[in-house]
Amino acid sequence: MPDSAVQEKALLDKPRLTREQIAQRAAFELPDGAYVNLGWGIPNLIADYLPKEITVYFHSENGILGMGRRAKPGEEDYDLVDAMKVPVTLIPGASFFNQADAHLMTRGGHLDVAVLGGFQVSEKGNLANWKIPGAKGSGGIGGAMDIAAGAKKLIVCMEHVTKDGAPKIVKKCTYPLTGLECVDTIVTDLAVIDVQPQGLVLREVAPGWIPAEVQKLTGAALLTKGRVPEIHLR
């Protein structure tokens, strides 16, 4: 095995953030008072990790603004579900509306922040998150393309590499695209990265990691401005 492959193998065995910790870090990106949509997967965990001092209003594309926590056992109402079809609760003042209005909000720039899962993000901020080439079945877009096109700020939460160790942050997406130049920030189990006009800027790295190691597992160049701090979870 060449030295670089040995090094990469060693890196893949190094501890990374858990899915819950990715969600916890992404929660710090939400500003107080924001209208927020959370997608499937890791983004959906963010609601459990909101800093106490901030209030955000959750939008669900099936037609809710002011969605509360998930329903506890005995509390479930299957007419009141989120976009993952899981029974939820409401906060006071919540409202319901039809699908067309729900996506008026996503496309029209009325969501301050949307957080989606991702299969690949390119250095230009292109997102691929709805179909894996060669996978069985039809794939499904859902609300992701509307959200990617319209959210004021789009954060993608995902693992930094695939199960096989291939980078998910790449020069050019090879999976079917969800949207062009739509991603603003990427939060992974290794790093927080901002998509800037000059390229991908490495803002933070996971505890115990250094920028050069993160770069080894990234398919596009990462820019740094001075010392890159470690992700700090409260």
Place this chain on the structure above:
Amino acid sequence: MKKKVYSNLDEIVADVPDGARIMFGGFGGAGFPNNLIQALVRKGVKNITAISNNCGTRDGELGLMFKNNQITHIIASFPGPHANHFQERFAAEEVTLELVPQGILCERMRAAAAGLQGFYTTVGVGTEVAEGKEERVLEGKRCILEKPIHADFAFIKAHHGHGRKDDHCRSRRTRSPGFDRTGARDDARNLCAPYRAGERTPLCRIAPYRRKLCSTSRA
């Protein structure tokens, strides 16, 4: 005036022909007009074009119609992780799928209802969704042309209705907001049925332009 209130489900769907284009309300497992779907299964209509957010959950919702091979084309945004009957038919090429971004799906239905011949959007630009569609730059943004989706019928699920006196129906929470109020505004005839047999509500058949559907519910 055409009869609007029926005492049984099979009578409501009696004149739905083979080859009909039908919009179905509902999102995931919530809000699908399951009683009407079951009536279509009993009737055995074929060659249906369905317009729906999802493609069923196992035997639930549209799953039954795929199992029965009654749907040959579906326009949907998210077939869903448990749409096994759909996926089997899709793999066997017995059903074709037009995959549409969710908000664009309902906006195309709304365009049909609103008498619009289409609209331009940035959604889907540069993706598979844009293939074969006219593209132009508007306000400095790349956009694609999306055309309306029409239907012959819209099937929705109501929480309760005043079937005897008028044709109002109400929905409940997120059950309806799905696609119901978007689809039901189209010129399709809207068929709706209460969600539970034995409920006091009579079955309603609602004529186009004669209903006030699903006022926005309070939380």
